[in-house]
Amino acid sequence: MRGTWPVERRRLTLELGISGRKAIVCASSKGLGRACAVALAEAGCDIVVNGRDRERLARTAREIREATGVAVHEVAGDLDDSATRAALIAACPEADILVNNNGGPPFKAFGAITRNDILAGVESNMLTPIALAQALLPGMAMRKFGRIVNITSGSVRAPIAGLDVSSGARAGLTAFLASAARNHVRDNVTINSIQPGTFETDRQRSALERAAAQRGVSLETARADAQARNPAHRFGEPAEIGALCAFLASARAGFITGQNILIDGGAFPGAF
Ligand SMILES: NC(=O)c1ccc[n+]([C@@H]2O[C@H](COP(=O)([O-])OP(=O)(O)OC[C@H]3O[C@@H](n4cnc5c(N)ncnc54)[C@H](OP(=O)(O)O)[C@@H]3O)[C@@H](O)[C@H]2O)c1
Numbered sequence: 001m002r003g004t005w006p007v008e009r010r011r012l013t014l015e016l017g018i019s020g021r022k023a024i025v026c027a028s029s030k031g032l033g034r035a036c037a038v039a040l041a042e043a044g045c046d047i048v049v050n051g052r053d054r055e056r057l058a059r060t061a062r063e064i065r066e067a068t069g070v071a072v073h074e075v076a077g078d079l080d081d082s083a084t085r086a087a088l089i090a091a092c093p094e095a096d097i098l099v100n101n102n103g104g105p106p107f108k109a110f111g112a113i114t115r116n117d118i119l120a121g122v123e124s125n126m127l128t129p130i131a132l133a134q135a136l137l138p139g140m141a142m143r144k145f146g147r148i149v150n151i152t153s154g155s156v157r158a159p160i161a162g163l164d165v166s167s168g169a170r171a172g173l174t175a176f177l178a179s180a181a182r183n184h185v186r187d188n189v190t191i192n193s194i195q196p197g198t199f200e201t202d203r204q205r206s207a208l209e210r211a212a213a214q215r216g217v218s219l220e221t222a223r224a225d226a227q228a229r230n231p232a233h234r235f236g237e238p239a240e241i242g243a244l245c246a247f248l249a250s251a252r253a254g255f256i257t258g259q260n261i262l263i264d265g266g267a268f269p270g271a272f
Helices: 031-042 054-068 082-091 115-143 164-176 178-187 202-215 219-229 238-248
Strands: 022-025 046-051 072-076 097-100 146-151 189-196 260-263
Touching: 022 031, 022 082, 031 046, 031 054, 031 097, 031 146, 031 238, 046 054, 046 082, 054 072, 072 082, 082 115, 097 115, 115 146, 115 164, 115 178, 115 189, 146 238, 164 178, 178 189, 189 238, 202 219, 238 260
Parallel strands: 022 046, 022 097, 046 072, 097 146, 146 189, 189 260
Antiparallel strands: none
16 A cells, blocks of 8 residues: 555664774874764764874864764874884774875866876875775775775866866776775775865865966955855865765765765756
8 A cells, every 4th residue: 555654663864883893093083084084973982083293183083082982092193104004003903984185186287297296196195095095995895894985075076277186096096996895895894085076175275276376366266266166055064074074974875886976056067
């Protein structure tokens, strides 16, 4: 009979099924990484947070602890330093969830990019996340649960002039992990990437300041113009990245792997 589905008896909240899981969230003292750490903590995960600025990291850790009651461990240091990566793994050797995030390469005109710029970008946005994934994957596979979520960029899909190092290094990461994503899913270990469009963070503010200076307009004008160009007429909220990250890291998402999920308010103009 139609209309008899017992909707009222079903739970209306989506249980992510990761309460008590342990997560390492790289580069998470502010911005998108912090939003991922918050969302995972809200889902009940104990988390390890990281960033180079100790004070900011401690503040973020305290705020997440107070807001959610989960255990929050701080590992201060530069992710591109192998000692920091070793400290992250030592803090959480049986991590169930790894969020690979890092600072992005600076904006630079194509002709001015040096070999050292390229090496630095590849180190930060390709080699560092690969090293962490390689270190944690075997344990995840053995324990039959693992979720690796990489924060990459919409620029992997559609170029942004001046961010060529970023786009190239992240495209390399994406391709490098594509086979591992397929090889580990049978052990309930998934690897996916989030490709953010434009989100309100400090990094984004610097980009807007640069655009405003180039055009000789105010920051407010540059922001309003950039927002108007997006079909949603706004920038993304970091919490929207956090929510997507928590879902990809959840027990619900075990059949999603090797995917690159664009979250950009529809800015990418392709149907596929
Ligand atoms: N926001 C956007 O619209 C957008 C769009 C596409 C892609 N992305 C990418 O997403 C990533 C995060 O961007 P965001 O906007 O959140 O940047 P953000 O607001 O500048 O935050 C960056 C975070 O990473 C930490 N960090 C930076 N370099 C680090 C390093 N070497 N080792 C450890 N921690 C480090 C920073 O803390 P410390 O400085 O204290 O280390 C901070 O917690 C970047 O790779 C960016 O390129 C952002």
